[in-house]
Amino acid sequence: MNILKILNFTNQSQKRRSFVKMFLLSVAAIAIPGRSGSQEKPKKKSGWLLADGYDATEHLWGMGVNINDCIGCGRCVAACKEENNVPRLPFFFRTWVERYEIEANGRVSVSSPNGGYDSFKPELSDKQTIRSFFVPKLCNHCDNPPCVQVCPVGATFKTVDGVILVDSDYCIGCRYCIQACPYGARFLHPVTRTAEKCTFCYHRITKGMSPACVENCPTQARIFGELKKGASPLVRFKRMHNINVLKPNLNTEPKVYYANLDMEVS
């Protein structure tokens, strides 16, 4: 009653019209954050021309991993920690290597002591292992990334060249992305208290170099490259092998492609 008096409404229809107008304006205000939202930023292509002339719109990055070539030496894990200043503790990894041992009775045991950083000791037991192999893991840089979907402030985002990055200045450390990642590829950095993950060594690839793990792999089990360009080693890798991705049922559309992946790997 008071409010109406203050607003000094004289007749019914004017009152109603003003009310509808104000109501619509208020409702429209809800859309403002969406217009200026943080996810808008990556959509503008011009913003992706880096200072040194790197044009992100010309690239689409991915990685291939050949399970048969991995010897579990852990050089990739060490190189990644060195290159990206990942805490040297057994709880934080941007990439790690798992060892699978499949026994004759069908039992599967998986291990990744210190993420494979110190490589693997030979298994000296009476286990009748019929198959054993190593699987390097990292962020899958999904084309349909659940982590990006859930981030409340848009601190984690997909670049136009297909890499999933975290803006640590923006990240509030809510850890929803860590929960949403089906691959366990994320962690909370104990010092910065923000989400961390593999960036495909974005600081290197934008300068024409390959990621540190790829550079240091002695058997070339990891192949890094373009997905859009026909002549790239990655496209060739995808053509020459039977390719699988991790957890395809979740429709995350990973851009890390595994050759000779065993059904036991998840």
Added chain:
Amino acid sequence: MEDIVQHLTPLLKEVSGYIFPNEIELHWGLLIVLYPYLTGLVAGAFILASLVKVFNVKELQPTYRMSLLTALAFLIVAPLPLLGHLGHPEKSYEIFLTPNTSSAMAMFGFVYAWYLMAVLLLEIWFDYRKDLIMWSRKEKGLMKWIHKLLSLFSSDVSEKAIRFDKKSVRVITIIGIPSAFLLHGYVGFIFGSVKANPFWSSVLMPIVFLFSAIVSGIALVLLIYMIVTPMRRKPIDMLCLNKLASYLFYVMIIDFSLETLDFIHRVYESEESIHIISELVSGKLFVSLVVIQVLIGMLIPLGSIAAAKIFKLPDELKKLIYFVAAILVQMGIFSTRWNVVIGGQLFSKSFRGLTTYKMTFFGLEGFLVSFIILIMPIVILYILFKLLPPWDEARQQVT
């Protein structure tokens, strides 16, 4: 860095099977258990209050204002655990400035603000406006000015104005019910929409959250009513209490049915994750899920309330049964939140192993802080009761 090493290193030995190396640290701890528990109480208490206004359940009138104030007290505290668990609480305003529209969590700020400002505060204001004016006319000193301020200096107590107040309360309550559903349903959605986690990922999650919220809200108001009334040396209205217990019973039946449906559905579908989840439920979660949540928090209270109703027990015995049942229900719902939040993080997303949650005592995510956060709404409620007495006689004095 030192303390994280000390905290995480012993956990390495607790792991059974294989978990991804980044999964040693359990990310959502006790504070995040509190959050759905608190918002559940808010939504539940509000829906109870709505029964009086919208569905005209006259017996519950003595608890109407009490439920509203309870909802407000808990709503004020609800964001604190969220804020406390952030890595960078000082940046939390970014959720409001640049929300990611696809994130369920980003919606929190808006749903919360809507519920606090547009529903709860407005309803309380309209409901108390006349009383605030009358009180401030009779009082002297500080209280006079507090009540004047709370009434926003309005002074119109004409019949027309009072009628407008009543109409507004009704309209707001009608808007409030879906809003309360939204407030807690969306908390369920935050968990239910995580496809990476099969323990959470369920379309039933928001609905189960909602009904368990109503259960906990009714049980809380019942407890507050039973504690506060004797403290004010007033008789407990058995009609009201019986009605509260009946509603508690009905909603618990719905809640239990939904949870059972969820359980049967999971077992029947028997997806990839069923092995690790059954290992979890029969092992690390057995006490908190099977014993506390289902047996102590659900079946025993259901059975005892039913017995109190069927055997027409004397009032004194009924009161005792309701009181104990409501406490058990609170324990049960708290475990429900625990089992969802903590339980959902105890198994690896590789579905090959289990990890452990170790609660700390001190520190932001420790037991002490959580305990303080749980006590705070009760302190706030005490102050609200002093400022805005919800009792009927306080209202009658002025008319």
